[in-house]
Amino acid sequence: MLARTSHFPSRAVVHHKPARSVTLPAKPYSKVKLFAACLLGLALATQALAQVRIKDIADVEGVRDNQLVGYGLVVGLNGTGDRLRNAIFTRQSLVGMLERLGVNTRDNEARLETRNIAAVMVTTNLPAFARPGSRIDVSVSALGDAQNLQGGVLIVTPLLGADGEVYAVAQGAVATGAIAARGAGASVSRGVPTSGRISSGAIVERAIPFQLAGRDxxxxxxxxxxxxxxxxxxxxxxxxxxxxxxxxxxxxxxxxxxxxxxxxxxxxxxxxxxxEPDQPARVVIEEASGTIVMGANVRVSTVAIAQGNLTIRITETPQVSQPGPLSNGETVVTPRTQIEIDDQRERRVGVLPGSVTLQELVRGLNSLGVGPRDLITILQTIKAAGALQAELELR
Structure with a gap:
């Protein structure tokens, strides 16, 4: 009986519940493998995010845009065009256009006073492999003293390439997306009303030859x-x-x-x-706007930094001393000056350890309580001391 009792359970465990006998001993080990797999997946995901497509960082030589430019007239403006007395080129262009249409105005050219026309420059980029008949967008910009191009229509304007040949012809209604209103005592404007855009406003007339087939x-x-x-x-x-x-x-x-x-x-x-594109260690500073951009590979050697500005504030509070009633005294202005000096003595010296990362560098400089303007001076001084292991570019 004892032998049978000990034999039956073993058969029950092995044959009737094989999953439990295999899974239970391996449970702790599965957690370790799961954690390792998560770390590996995170590392692979981080590496994949750092990689970019070749098409996003490189161009095929010869496959490029070509710039086109033209001179034209915008008509239909509501009294916001060029003053013909000031814009001589607008007057001459108007007279020449009317002559081509069979209207002779040269005898009365001095009497042209319309303000519904404006001389403009038309620019666009001719895409690679653009074929005759396809349409492209164009930009329109005023040349004279026109105030607003909203509602105007561009007259047929040839667009020339650098070789002087016509590659497209532009025409259409100009959309500025700007708002401009003026009254007797005030005016308001949003955007730039003297420049606009014509969507699909030019038709390609000539293609620039370039062949990929047959190249070795x-x-x-x-x-x-x-x-x-x-x-x-x-x-x-x-x-x-x-x-x-x-x-x-x-x-x-x-x-x-x-x-x-x-x-x-x-x-x-x-x-x-x-x-994965490689980036040089570079710090770009735009002094006009106080913008600072630092690359991920910027490193700083061990350096101590102390930053402080001397501020002197002078406040004038003059007081008027008047004599008593029915007296022979004089009214005297007594100056009172208050001078305050802030040497920022509470600022302490900060130490940046060597080979710090970009995040540690920013955190250390922010701990000094400096703004972008002072940060620019600090970075220039660190570079002068030879502790900034990066290229410093000023713009």
């Missing part, structure tokens, strides 16, 4: 030149095709040999590859 190689131009980033791009392309087809020839250019491949399909595959 293409060049990728980095928007932010860097040796490390260019080499990483070349390595990612070579790993994708499993051949040495990409070479980083300089910090801005990566040359890729097509080797008989379809240019469109190969470039599409290359653009989707992800790399």
């Amino acid at each position: 190689r293409v060049r990728l131009a980095l928007r932010n030149p860097d040796f490390t980033t260019a080499r990483r791009i070349a390595a990612a392309i070579n790993a994708r095709v499993r051949a040495d087809v990409a070479v980083a020839s300089d910090p801005r250019t990566v040359t890729v040999a097509l080797g008989g491949r379809d240019a469109m399909g190969f470039i599409t595959d290359i653009e989707q590859l992800r790399v």
Whole structure:
């Protein structure tokens, strides 16, 4: 009976409940594996977030926009156009336009007093591979003393390239998106009413020839030149095709040999590859606005910082001393001056340890209670002391 009793439970555990006999001993170990998997997933996610597509940091050489410019007239303004007495070019353009339409106004040119017309410059960018008949947006900007282009219509304006050839023709209603109102004693404005935009306002008349088919190689131009980033791009392309087809020839250019491949399909595959761009240690300071931008690789050697401003405040409170009634005294103004000196002696010396991160650098400088203007001076002084291990760029 004892043997049977000891035998039956073992069979019940092994054959009838195999999941419980396997799962229970492994439960503590599963928590460890789950925690390790979470850490690995977090590390991979962080690395993936730092990577960007090649198409977001590089351009294909030759695939670019071309700038176009033209001179035209905007008509239909409600008395907010150019004064023809002041804007001579507007008057001459108006007379020339009317002559082309069969109206002779040269004999009475001096009597033209309309303020419903304005001379403008029309600018746009011709996209790569734009074909004749396609439409592009244009920007319109006043040349003379026009006050508002709202409600105006741009007359047919040829748009020229750098070679002097006409590549597009613009025409249409101008939309400024600005508000301007003026009364006898006050005026209000929002935005810039003397510049506007015409959506799909130009028709492409001529295409700029550029062919990708039949090329044996293409060049990728980095928007932010860097040796490390260019080499990483070349390595990612070579790993994708499993051949040495990409070479980083300089910090801005990566040359890729097509080797008989379809240019469109190969470039599409290359653009989707992800790399991690490298950033130089750089601090950019815009002194006009007090803006400071620091890169992630900025480091500071061990340095002690003390910052304080001497403030002297002088307050004048003159008092008037008047004589008593029916007396022969004089009214005298007695000056009273109060001088306050704030040397900020409560400010203490702060020490930044060596090789601090960007976050620690900002936290340490903020602990000194300094503003952006003082922070600019501190960074310049740290750079002069040789403790700022980064490039300092002033704009």
